[in-house]
Amino acid sequence: MMIRLFAFLSAVFLSPFLSVGAFAQSPSQPHPLDALTKEEIAQSVKLLRDQKIVTDQTRFSAITVLEPAKDQVLKWKQGDALPRQALVILRDPGLTREAQIDLGSGKIDVVDKPGANPAILDAEWTRGRDAVMKDPRFIEAMKKRGYATPDGVLCTPNSAGYFPSEKFGIRRMLKVPCYDASRSLHPYIPRPIEGIMGIVDSETGEVVNVIDNDPFPLPDGTKPSEAELQAPLKPTAVVQPQGSNIKLAGSEVIWANWSMRLRPDKRAGLIISRVTFNDGKQTRDIAYQMNVSEMFVPYMDPDPTWSYRTFIDAGEFGLGALISPLEADVDCPAHAQFMDMTLPNEIGEAYVAPRMVCVFERVTGDPAWRHYSSGAGAVDGVQQVELVVRHIPTVGNYDYVIDYVFSPQGNIMLRVGATGFDALKSVRATSMDSPTAKKDTAYGALVAPYVVAPNHDHYINFRLDLDIDGRDNTLIADRFELKTDATAATRKSYWAIASEPWTKEGALDQPHSIHGGGTSWRVANGNRKNPLGQNPSYWIQSHGHATSMLDPTDPPQARAQFSSSSLWVTHHREGELWASGTYTNVSQEDTGLPVFAKDQDNIINQDLVVWHTMGFRHATRPEDFPILPTFWHETTLRPAFFFDKDPSSGFNPTPLGEQQ
Numbered sequence: 252m253m254i255r256l257f258a259f260l261s262a263v264f265l266s267p268f269l270s271v272g273a274f275a276q277s278p279s280q281p282h283p284l285d286a287l288t289k290e291e292i293a294q295s296v297k298l299l300r301d302q303k304i305v306t307d308q309t310r311f312s313a314i315t316v317l318e319p320a321k322d323q324v325l326k327w328k329q330g331d332a333l334p335r336q337a338l339v340i341l342r343d344p345g346l347t348r349e350a351q352i353d354l355g356s357g358k359i360d361v362v363d364k365p366g367a368n369p370a371i372l373d374a375e376w377t378r379g380r381d382a383v384m385k386d387p388r389f390i391e392a393m394k395k396r397g398y399a400t401p402d403g404v405l406c407t408p409n410s411a412g413y414f415p416s417e418k419f420g421i422r423r424m425l426k427v428p429c430y431d432a433s434r435s436l437h438p439y440i441p442r443p444i445e446g447i448m449g450i451v452d453s454e455t456g457e458v459v460n461v462i463d464n465d466p467f468p469l470p471d472g473t474k475p476s477e478a479e480l481q482a483p484l485k486p487t488a489v490v491q492p493q494g495s496n497i498k499l500a501g502s503e504v505i506w507a508n509w510s511m512r513l514r515p516d517k518r519a520g521l522i523i524s525r526v527t528f529n530d531g532k533q534t535r536d537i538a539y540q541m542n543v544s545e546m547f548v549p550y551m552d553p554d555p556t557w558s559y560r561t562f563i564d565a566g567e568f569g570l571g572a573l574i575s576p577l578e579a580d581v582d583c584p585a586h587a588q589f590m591d592m593t594l595p596n597e598i599g600e601a602y603v604a605p606r607m608v609c610v611f612e613r614v615t616g617d618p619a620w621r622h623y624s625s626g627a628g629a630v631d632g633v634q635q636v637e638l639v640v641r642h643i644p645t646v647g648n649y650d651y652v653i654d655y656v657f658s659p660q661g662n663i664m665l666r667v668g669a670t671g672f673d674a675l676k677s678v679r680a681t682s683m684d685s686p687t688a689k690k691d692t693a694y695g696a697l698v699a700p701y702v703v704a705p706n707h708d709h710y711i712n713f714r715l716d717l718d719i720d721g722r723d724n725t726l727i728a729d730r731f732e733l734k735t736d737a738t739a740a741t742r743k744s745y746w747a748i749a750s751e752p753w754t755k756e757g758a759l760d761q762p763h764s765i766h767g768g769g770t771s772w773r774v775a776n777g778n779r780k781n782p783l784g785q786n787p788s789y790w791i792q793s794h795g796h797a798t799s800m801l802d803p804t805d806p807p808q809a810r811a812q813f814s815s816s817s818l819w820v821t822h823h824r825e826g827e828l829w830a831s832g833t834y835t836n837v838s839q840e841d842t843g844l845p846v847f848a849k850d851q852d853n854i855i856n857q858d859l860v861v862w863h864t865m866g867f868r869h870a871t872r873p874e875d876f877p878i879l880p881t882f883w884h885e886t887t888l889r890p891a892f893f894f895d896k897d898p899s900s901g902f903n904p905t906p907l908g909e910q911q
């Protein structure tokens with residue numbers, strides 16, 4: 252009998268209707284991997300103050316849970332004592348320190364981190380902006396552009412990048428471009444003022460330089476006319492007449508056969524841990540942890556006020572720090588459950604980020620499977636339903652919709668949708684027929700009169716600590732090989748799969764898309780077998796992701812070397828968390844993956860971490876303007892030999908004579 256397990260949602264046309272669920276982190280069912288509570292953040296700061304490790308001037312770049320060792324977490328059971336430690340990154344002028352605090356005993360270990368630069372602090376951002384806007388060179392440069400005073404001008408500091416020729420060393424620089432909000436391109440897109448940029452030491456407030464090149468007058472603002480606005484479609488929504496199938500308990504999410512734990516993180520945004528699938532007989536490990544570990548966005552414009560724009564967003568700003576509240580019926584369906592989460596600020600206080608994550612089920616509108624039987628004259632099948640776990644950091648002009656999507660078939664899809672708006676540059680050209688058009692569009696597309704969107708890349712690295720049926724795994728290269736037989740009377744060529752283990756840590760320099768030949772990568776457990784005698788595995792199926800084309804000696808590329816490969820593999824080690832290293836603000840080189848992989852450890856039958864760089868080149872176009880329609884990219888973790896059948900089908904493959 253066909254079992255319709257996943258047909259309990261139905262898409263219908265109707266008006267918005269359902270109430271919005273909400274819950275906060277529950278302190279009642281704590282787990283060692285949970286985020287620090289408000290009380291634990293306060294306790295950490297009090298201990299540091301009581302022991303005179305910090306002053307009122309010290310800034311707290313991070314106050315985060317220091318995870319117990321993986322061994323310890325895997326042995327831990329509900330009811331056991333809860334090991335709790337905090338990791339605090341402290342910044343005083345010229346000095347970075349890390350404090351490890353045992354919240355049980357109150358013991359604190361502090362180490363200096365010479366030369367390390369944590370993320371840009373709010374206070375620095377404001378100090379840098381204000382210092383530039385008061386600088387006489389800046390005021391003079393603005394006068395040349397027709398601004399009698401900087402009032403009404405909007406200046407927004409960027410991370411400065413690191414360029415050895417500038418000789419700033421480890422100073423915490425910011426670079427400050429400005430915009431004219433009175434001549435906006437859209438209600439929230441101010442028009443860029445080109446050729447001017449302040450360079451400021453954000454810690455001292457010293458304005459080191461003001462670049463003032465090629466002033467030209469800006470045109471007036473624009474806004475869409477009523478006639479240009481499309482008439483809205485009639486509403487579409489999803490109903491759940493029997494309620495939600497999602498169970499939330501503390502940080503744990505349970506849906507269908509899946510369970511996982513969610514944790515907010517100031518740097519990563521959201522960390523998902525202990526991802527398991529119950530196959531009806533047992534609960535099986537798939538991932539110990541998954542999260543975005545870094546994001547690199549280099550722009551491709553050599554203009555001196557643009558070329559530094561090579562952002563390493565998670566380490567320079569923090570995706571959790573920039574998380575935006577989610578809106579029902581825009582960001583997530585109205586029936587989604589929204590989660591408030593607690594994060595620390597830089598003065599040592601906890602705050603609640605409202606509606607930071609949403610969790611919902613959806614029907615995709617696609618068949619999960621179907622078959623038309625001509626004998627019966629009927630279609631049999633079920634519709635696909637999936638679970639989405641979503642958060643949306645807003646990093647300057649970009650909003651990144653970051654989804655983890657779980658299917659009843661055992662798939663996990665990692666999806667990133669870039670929206671918001673392209674970074675924009677004011678130019679003289681009004682069309683490609685303008686005299687300056689060729690020069691203006693050498694590194695980007697004209698997206699509106701007087702506006703170019705410079706081309707750029709997005710590289711989002713996911714740290715995937717996969718544990719396929721346990722910790723000891725092997726990375727397998729499934730190579731698609733051509734087999735030929737010139738003497739055959741009929742077919743002369745075929746492909747076959749040749750599988751071999753990948754033996755060492757490092758970047759995988761082979762294309763790894765299953766499409767178009769090449770190699771498909773699989774994390775397998777060689778110590779287990781499914782009922783068919785095969786080693787349970789998960790394929791990592793990306794879909795043509797880009798890798799960085801920048802020269803390896805180009806300073807931005809040296810800082811974000813992870814972007815040179817779509818897939819890296821390392822041996823699991825405690826504390827190796829960030830693809831570009833722990834300290835990326837004005838970093839000189841990537842101290843993450845290239846360092847983690849340097850000793851080329853043997854990784855056969857070991858605890859592996861795979862690091863996937865989801866990359867896309869953003870060649871801009873007028874259709875990106877004014878608001879970028881969400882631009883999706885996806886990678887699928889897909890079971891292979893993990894099950895002995897489709898786990899969603901209910902089909903029993905046992906021969907009839909052997910059934911009990």
Ligand SMILES: [Cu+2]
Pocket residue numbers: 669673707708709869
């Ligand atoms: Cu883009």
